[in-house]
Amino acid sequence: MATVTDFTKHINENYTFKGESIVLGGAILNGEAVADTFVKVPLKTLNRHGLIAGATGTGKTKTIQVLSEQLSSFGIPVLMMDIKGDFSGIAKEGEEKPFITERHTKLNIPFSVQSFPVELMSLSQQDGVRLRATVSEFGPVLFSRILDLNDTQAGVVAVIFKYCDDNQMPLLDLKDIKKVINYITEEGKNEITENYGKISTATTGIILRKIIELEQQGGAIFFGEKSFEIDDLMRIDENGNGYVNIIRLTDIQDKPKLFSTFMLSLLAEIYQQMPEKGDVEQPELVIFIDEAHLIFNEASNALLNQIETIIKLIRSKGIGVYFVTQNPMDVPASVLAQLGLKIQHALRAFTANDRQAIKQTAENYPLSDYYKTAEVLTSLGIGEAFVTALNEKGIPTPLAATMMRAPMSRMDILNDTEIAEINSKSKLVKKYSEEIDRDSAYELLTKKIESANQQAEAAQETQQEAKRKSSEPSTTEVIGKSVVKVVTSATFIRGVFGVLSKIFKR
Template identity: 65%
Template sequence: MDKKQEFFDSIVKGNTFKGDYITMGAAMLDGETITNAHVKVPLKTLNRHGLIAGATGTGKTKTLQVIAENLSDKGIPVLLMDMKGDLSGIAKASPGHPKIDERHAKIGLPFNAKDFPVEILTLSDQNGVRLRATVSEFGPVLFSRILDATVAQSGIISILFKYSDDNKLPLLDLKDFKKILQYATDEGKEEIEKDYGRISAASAGSILRKIVELEQQGADIFFGEKSFDTDDLLRITNDGRGMINIIRLTDIQDRPKLFSTFMLSLLAEIYSTFPEQGDSDRPELVIFIDEAHLIFKEASKALHSQIESIVKLIRSKGVGLYFVTQNPTDIPEGVLSQLGLKVQHALRAFTAKDRKAIKLTAENYPDSPFYDTKTVLTSLGIGEALVSALDEKGRPTPLAATMLRAPMSRMDILTDKELEEINESSKLVKKYSEVIDRDSAYELLNKKIEKANEQEAKEKAQEERKKAEKSSSRSRSSGRQTQSATSKAIVKVLTSATVIRGVFGILGKLLK
């Protein structure tokens, strides 16, 4: 048996599954595409997470697009983080091209151009479905980790959440939390200290500065109502296709804190609300995080730990997470070790650091008798990648340099008019367009303070009246005492006069 046939047989055998799967493309050997040696990924293991990596311009975004399209066709909803704005074209069919036809002939797959059901979501003021969450939904632990709070500061945050719960003060947005923080060190200091313990003014000031930093990255737009319901990510169209939800993040690339805040809150909400799936045959939802290094770049150690925990646990909910980045070293080892599917596009060895990264990357893949992995990593062309997946029993499939299939949808962005048409026909845009600002901690505490001030003013007025009354009473008493003394003096004088007159009267009689 020659090497080519042996390779073909190993790929076919390693990619034969009982359950449903998606086809990535055809395997390559010595730069030649082996037609019909299809590289597949079973749906059963797609909740084991994955990585799409490679240098700029090697085709990562198109690989993401291909996987998302195939998942949608299988009835699996998808959530895409679109950092560069070039994924919205999924909503329109590919115009086709002779090079696409040539590629698919080599792969051994027909090319069918088609559009896909798309929902446009946004974290900012861009048009689309507005994504929001309340501070209360974050909870004290997650909120502390987002702020990178110290142990002492985390304790204060927990106290304030507890006080809010006990006193029915909803924490909806950041102004609510800032208000209760100010209240705890000012008007309500004695009340909170009595039942919950002392709150340091210095620590409270540090927390406030961190909240201001978060606000400067646009988080004040994100926190609030109406909260996004994660069940709306699971919609299936009438023809049985999964909805592709695209979060446009083109205007927050320079605000990684907001991006990582949103991602962590979304994953935490999904984990807390989705039911346990166990070992199901297909995922409920697959999430692709483009430019994934932004999540980890500004994140604290505590935030890293939180993300790692969620990655480990969320697959039991039937959710797959796929990180898209330039180099696998952008992903922390604790997360990287949890990723079952790896699609590695070409890496470039321009520097000594690059060569070290390539060596480390090659060690992350199973050994193959047909490849020198380090060499292949630097020789892959655009739209080609090393693929290693997990089979239905959780074992790595044969490593394959793969000619990837082309996207069935447009490999370009939508025009403003096309985006507007999608938003106008969206039920979710209408559902989440209303901004609700009901009475929450900010308003209720202001009313409480106002009422306390009114009561204090009333008590002060009463005290002043009492003082005035006492003063008036003393004045009257003093008047009466003066009048009595005068009367006594007059009586005394009159008495004296009478006596004198009496005396003189007697003397007068005697003198006569």
């Protein structure tokens, strides 16, 4: 049987790194925390992505809070997609309570309270930094995948983008692209057919319905200007702490299409704009995607392929992406294979399917001489988790049941007054609060149609005037007819006088 000494040596040898690292907590053996066995993650491998999973109430949010605090302390900005709205407390100092003191005493990790710089963001009408993007920024390929279009329909979208590019018509919001679709099937049908080929009205009808579906899920609010600039996620405060950017998504839980649209567009934009970094000592940005199943449950195969591709490539830009969900089976195997850090909180076995899921989950972790993984998974307490990371050589660390350290910031949400205070001091709120509606495809096509209608009306009036004039008699004809009438009248009068003369002569 393994001794505590052997276990301590095993953990410390495999969780000690040359470069900087963050401390998650201390290792657990036989249900008890073992002092001075620090479970760490090297900053160097945090761009290799990760998974934070576990049943409701097992401590996932606090784990994200701990990670975000330490990342911020190293000057690494964080982007947190907060579906449940319970993460905002990181902006305020926490409070040392007896259970926290007891936990940190067991771990032999000092505890102090601290707040961290925060920006509150929104995809909807909630107060905070408004996040928007234009249709043009998506491009035809990504826009088609979000709408789950087939190849034929995606080809039509490509034609729409090409037509707008050729005619200097920006596609900024959804009403722009809807206007173009209506135009190419009605007033502009001949123009499109002549220059780009014939387009089926049945195909454009399907695309239009897909856009309306996205619009109903809040897309009309998201698409538009002013577009959010990626550099504003990379800010450091005057104390050298990275900003924790919290996107408050509590009002779009029932709008997974909008959530996945934003998430994918953000990752694509970051990938396109960020320079290649290669191997870096620490990431440029770490992104936490809460309730990740909302993305994968609604995603088409094309969208999943896009996500998988971006996840593979974006780490070379110094970006780490962490999926947060209840069950690791919520994440497709192709994406799960890309995740270096895994933090698995407890799972609960209420049904046969639950037990099967736990068995599959256990098989995804390294074999251990110290744990029966499937059994421990169901017995982990709140704030405890299995951890395996990548060391600085990219090799997975041994599985370690871990008692997680407590957050230094508040373990509760901000109230409305505190939210208003943060927003009132935010430079980004002021920067992105203005909605811009410059002339784009909608306005330009509206003017084009109005101009064409006016020209058509003018031409019709000219034609009618010409027709009217052609039907009127000429001056000569009028005079001639008048002369005839006069001559006819004079002849008639002479005839009458002749008859009367003859009568009187008799």
